Amino acid sequence: MRLYASVPPRRTLPLTPSLVLAAVLLLVGGLLLAYPSRAGAAADPLISHGRPATSSSVEDSTFVPGKAFDGDPATRWASAEGSDPQWIRVDLGSTATVSRVRLSWEAAYAKAYRVEISADGVTWSRLATETAGNGGTDDWTGLSGKGRHLRVYGTARGTSYGYSLYEVEVYGTLDGGPPPSGAFTVVAAGDIADRCTASSSSCAHPKTAALAQRINPKFYLTMGDNQYDDALLSDFRAYYDKTWGVFKTRTRPVPGNHETYDPAGPLAGYKSYFGALAYPQGKPYYSYDEGNWHFLALDSNSFDDPAQIQWLKDDLARNTKGCVAAYFHHPLYSSGGHGNDPVSKPVWQILYGAGTDLVLNGHDHHYERFAPQDPSGRATPGGIVEIVGGMGGAEPYPIETVQPNSQKRISGTYGVLKLDFTDTTYTWQYVGTDDQVKDTGPTYTCH
Numbered sequence: 001m002r003l004y005a006s007v008p009p010r011r012t013l014p015l016t017p018s019l020v021l022a023a024v025l026l027l028v029g030g031l032l033l034a035y036p037s038r039a040g041a042a043a044d045p046l047i048s049h050g051r052p053a054t055s056s057s058v059e060d061s062t063f064v065p066g067k068a069f070d071g072d073p074a075t076r077w078a079s080a081e082g083s084d085p086q087w088i089r090v091d092l093g094s095t096a097t098v099s100r101v102r103l104s105w106e107a108a109y110a111k112a113y114r115v116e117i118s119a120d121g122v123t124w125s126r127l128a129t130e131t132a133g134n135g136g137t138d139d140w141t142g143l144s145g146k147g148r149h150l151r152v153y154g155t156a157r158g159t160s161y162g163y164s165l166y167e168v169e170v171y172g173t174l175d176g177g178p179p180p181s182g183a184f185t186v187v188a189a190g191d192i193a194d195r196c197t198a199s200s201s202s203c204a205h206p207k208t209a210a211l212a213q214r215i216n217p218k219f220y221l222t223m224g225d226n227q228y229d230d231a232l233l234s235d236f237r238a239y240y241d242k243t244w245g246v247f248k249t250r251t252r253p254v255p256g257n258h259e260t261y262d263p264a265g266p267l268a269g270y271k272s273y274f275g276a277l278a279y280p281q282g283k284p285y286y287s288y289d290e291g292n293w294h295f296l297a298l299d300s301n302s303f304d305d306p307a308q309i310q311w312l313k314d315d316l317a318r319n320t321k322g323c324v325a326a327y328f329h330h331p332l333y334s335s336g337g338h339g340n341d342p343v344s345k346p347v348w349q350i351l352y353g354a355g356t357d358l359v360l361n362g363h364d365h366h367y368e369r370f371a372p373q374d375p376s377g378r379a380t381p382g383g384i385v386e387i388v389g390g391m392g393g394a395e396p397y398p399i400e401t402v403q404p405n406s407q408k409r410i411s412g413t414y415g416v417l418k419l420d421f422t423d424t425t426y427t428w429q430y431v432g433t434d435d436q437v438k439d440t441g442p443t444y445t446c447h
Contacts, residue, residue, distance in 0.1 A: 054211075057079045098170055105138070183291075190389055211415065224259065224363065231269045257301060291421065325360070332348050371383075425445050
């Protein structure tokens with residue numbers, strides 16, 4: 001436990017009014033030094049509460065990294081047992097100047113660790129170093145670091161177990177003042193569960209599921225082709241359910257073309273597995289709200305169905321939220337093997353006319369982001385931002401023909417989209433299964 005103040009030596013002086021006042025001031029000052037949690041909190045606000053967090057591992061699904069940033073002293077993050085190094089990190093949402101970090105250790109503490117900060121989640125700078133930790137509470141004050149991401153990087157365990165923290169509190173100031181209201185995080189991916197299990201080192205969907213669970217978002221989106229090859233119910237149960245199915249109740253899926261191949265009938269296994277999660281409004285397309293965002297979950301297998309098109313128009317006409325996001329399987333624009341899919345253009349025209357901000361797709365097995373554009377592919381500030389996120393676990397596709405307005409493309413690296421929304425803005429990161437940020441998108445303001 002880190003100490004900050006020692007008892008001053010005693011001496012006897014005549015009592016005068018000025019000395020009494022000085023003694024009072026000294027006592028107050030000593031209390032502020034002895035209790036930095038009070039002094040620090042008054043000087044610099046807590047900026048890490050509720051922010052999205054990731055970690056190198058978790059002991060089990062009870063001890064996810066978000067528990068170290070929830071403000072509840074009874075919940076905690078715990079790493080896998082018996083191995084070094086391990087780490088936990090938090091995304092502060094924007095660049096911050098960090099002045100204080102307070103760590104509340106569980107019995108499984110770190111004997112040696114570093115507190116580090118990073119602008120991009122890739123390159124880290126050291127803020128503080130501990131080489132003789134003994135658990136309890138470590139309160140690092142007087143720090144001076146600038147970045148968006150902060151992590152605690154444990155290099156030597158104090159016990160035979162793992163690392164475990166009740167709370168990680170980061171104090172400082174965010175650039176531009178307090179974060180916007182209504183903030184929440186979503187994890188998204190498409191093209192997920194090949195017919196393989198974690199017993200195979202080449203099986204990717206257990207790794208993307210573990211990453212998605214470590215991020216611990218508000219909810220999860222899938223952009224179709226959830227289960228390969230023919231999306232049988234038996235395959236959903238044997239493969240998808242063992243990985244992404246762990247957080248099934250927090251998932252809001254849409255179907256892809258592979259969900260239509262089921263010999264029992266198009267979408268039969270998909271509907272049986274997800275039930276009302278995929279059909280909350282009685283159809284394989286639906287909408288819902290979160291904060292100031294309206295989300296549209298669409299079935300691009302049936303974009304030629306007049307009923308879905310009319311429903312989409314009516315739904316957008318009723319929408320009262322300031323920001324709109326849509327997700328479906330087939331991308332209108334893609335630089336991958338499937339390329340551009342004109343089946344989505346009429347829907348894009350409807351979305352564009354309604355001022356939609358963001359479209360998420362799968363189908364091509366790579367990551368790609370586009371600058372804002374209109375349905376005809378013309379770059380425009382008032383256009384739709386499209387992201388292809390088809391690296392959830394199926395075999396990667398190469399980049400073939402780079403499309404206009406394509407800003408970034410990654411193939412061969414499995415991962416998920418980590419999307420950060422506020423009442424007025426959105427941004428995202430493409431995170432690989434090695435927990436490294438492979439790409440960070442711009443921050444856009446809603447139309």
